[in-house]
Amino acid sequence: MKKYLLLSLILILGYASKAQTPNNYQPFSFDFYQKLNRQVYDVNSRFHSSFKSYYQDDSLLKSAVDSFYNYGTDTLKRSWVHRKLFNEHLLEIKKEDYTFYADFLPDFQIGYDRARSSNIWTNTRGYQFGGTIGSKFSFYTSGYENQAKFPQYIQNFVNANGIIPSQVNDKFGPGRDIKDWAYATAILSYTPIKYVNITLGQDKNFIGDGYRSVLLSDVAANYPFFKLTGTLGNVKYMSMWAQFQDLKSPQFSYDNGYRKKWGVFHYLDWNVTNRLSLGFFDSVIWQDADSTGKRGFDLSYVNPLIFLRPVEGQNGSPDNALIGFSVKYELFKNLAVYGQVAIDEFTIKEVFAGNGYWANKFAYQIGIKGFDAFKIKSLNYLLEYNTARPYTYSQRNSLLNYGHYNQPLAHLYGANFKEFVTICNYAYKRIDLMGKLNLAKYGLDGTNDNYGKDIFKSYNTRNSNYGNYTAQGIGTTLTFLEGKIGYLINPNYNLRLEIGGVIRSEKNTVFNNNTGIISLGIRSTFRNLYTDF
Template sequence: MKRNLFSLLLTLAGLSASAQQIIPYSYSQYQKLNKSLYSKDTRFHTSLRPTIGDDTTIVRQLDSLSMIGTDRVRNPWATRKLFNEHLVEINKEDFSVYLDFLPDFQIGRDTEHKITTWLNTRGYQVGGTIGKKFSFYTSGFENQSRFNNYLTNYINSIGVIPGMVNDKFGANKNTKDWAYATAVVNFTPNKFFSFTLGHDKNFVGDGYRSMLLSDVSASYPFFKIVTTLGNVKYMTMWAQFQDPLSQQFSYDNGFRKKWGAFHYLDWNVNNRLSLGFFDSIIWQDADATGKRGFDVSYLNPVIFLRTVEGMNGSPDNALIGFTGKYKLLNNLTVYGQWAIDEFTAKEVFSNKGYWGNKFAYQLGVKGFDAFKVAGLNYLAEFNMARPFTYSQRTSLLNYGNYAEALAHPMGANFREVLTIWNYQYNKWAFSAQANYARYGLDNGQNVGKDINEPYDTRTGQYGYKTGGGLKTNFMYLDGRVSYVLNPKYNLRLELGGIYRQEKNSLSNDKTTMVTFGLRSTFRNIYQDF
């Protein structure tokens, strides 16, 4: 069964069955794989994404979509290229390559603020394999856009397009202009080891959000080693992040840098139960005098990072976490995460709201064939982060990258519940999402929501409750209907609607908008915050 599913996956990508394929991560696409990944009859490592595809890891269940309208004999070349194939596709015995043009053209209307929105993106993707052990993938995008009101305000506040790069035009213009690219090269010498060098994003967890490591922030350079031993998969990664909020040493040096080291062990105890153990360290790059930089103490791929940080007597930012999933029913899986930034047991049980009790957790359910409807995938999830979680003395040490969170996009000091559903019938795709959150905004004092604010600017030691500060209610509704033109790169016509409300005692900001466009790619673009 594993081999058959993987063969179908490679057919979708246009690669030979002997190669290792790089599978870019997109939550909406991965959710369609629920039936393969979360059935009690399978045992996959589902919490480490994106994945390098082989018959012992994540595989896709998109065979029915990839075959729709395929007729290589009778369909003319132009029809096949538009609806069924990559723009360029070469498959030889010792190498394979594909290339696509990736458009994302949208127009919409923010009716509450009377703004006509638009997006003009021209992109590309190139992927392939060399022999049986090397694979590569790269993509690039040139973009101009007029965003709705709340996204424009967000971009102007930090100078960064969500999940991408800095805004070229700056806060003085409503039109935004940016470009970004990703690139990944993988070497898999045998069934035990996989080495990946890339400039991209990573994700740890089984949910839509991750409280440990998510794909919310911009892409970053990393080197990753993944070891597979039976039912255990172990990841070690070193990465470099940027901090545009800190003052630059000089124009030539660019944005200030910081480093991260990450370990994650995922153990499939049996077909139903999986447990995971996570740790990370963030430390700032060289200061103005040129000291420190990359710390070789964190090079050991199997050592417990928190212990080394303590032995060094260093001021670095350590975080540990745990993950778990249990397939309660054949089509229902319970999953969760626990992240601990700082923890003082006596203060937790004293119930005084000590600021230094910095932790977050997640609990969710997900599955497939809801209400006995084949292909109806679902997720329901609860997330919570205490005040000051992920924050540090400076943004150069916090758990963030490019002014955004490495974990949850809301930062900290919040509770959130959300649900996501999707369904596909032939080439018609339907999705629906609803988020509700309560959080505390800063109102003249640091209450621990903004992870870029130094935690030593707080006004006290006690009295910090989750949601404290300017109490704010958040609601987000998103519905989309798509007609898939070419499943190879998710080329589709898409009609979407969004309703967002952020309400507190000082303001009531609403956004109601409709969008329509010709879209492609499998990338995540978050706007539900």
């Protein structure tokens, strides 16, 4: 009853309050987030940088976002074709009580993959539309119809996992050389008062300041969620409830579709000073049903303020609980250091024993990022180290693990890995340059082995209780070097001409896979699609 009274009070206050600027949702790519570093990591402000997606009309970001969207506009009279091609949404309406925009989103690429000794291509036709209603409500949706002939390493991933990386399932399975898939996103955002936002979505979320996240990332496919976000002074707090799908577990029937599981997430970000921010995270994953019956959504996890671990214990500890911490410190006016720790499970006496106990499961991240490097305006950079011990994020079965749609909810590599990644990008007028280097070491499984990298395997099938170490198993090294040059055609939906190249090497004692890839295309949208594995 108290929850309903609180919600009613929020709604009443929302209608009674003065007009607020709606939190106008717009998905941004990592490259675009880098363009906002000067505003986000300003030592004279206290921006909650670890919450993503950002809202484009946040007061701190608005001028930077607007300057990007309005780049190239001037007072000269331009033709309708010129304006639509270079400066405006395809369809745009701005009224006093509502706004609306719509765009066609192409992603047409051609290229060559040396490993396949053949051409590769992508044919994506997409759309987006969004807008605001009144001063408190905004909406956004996008959809994509796709066909592609992938590079060999991505083709192998799709055939093995049945999904397109960071997207959805392959419609026709591993028997076809050309892959076909479609997916959509949708967001409804309501801000009754300036302190509270309510979001209903089919999309992704990201927590952290880095390129990767060991807490919650946007690697996996879209999922439905309901999110409450509150801001009061220097504290920002998020509660989110989400439903995920497990493609590994056998379906009960065709009518029931893929097996479901639920997740609840809490994250509090506290700006202690202008330079220092601390974050506190917890989550619980539980399965929707098993062969004995349907559990469904557990009302024990409804309260947005409660600590999740005691509730999980009160339920008999059948679920998968994860806790984590984050920190950010703006060391100089143009450089910030950041880090995260995720604790899945551990035993104190085993941690200090140093004997490689399997259940000491944790991951961490440390990195630095900055802008205007070497006093060159708009030269942004990031250096980051990530690692996760074997069996981190895994559980008794895949219906309880920290994954969704055959990909992790945290780091792209799952567990049992070490990774260093550095990214540099530079923008000058309509020209964008990006370079990225990934160096990783991880342990793969042999036949009938489980060394802890694949989080979808049950940890009950582990090879050993003791003597475990990071990158155990078939020791594999990955080198992934990527570069892109883009020319921005229309900033409103990131339409650009882009040429890119990849040099990739993955090798161990079993195989040595090397390739070089070059591609050229006309691309749009701000999506994050991860292929650096």
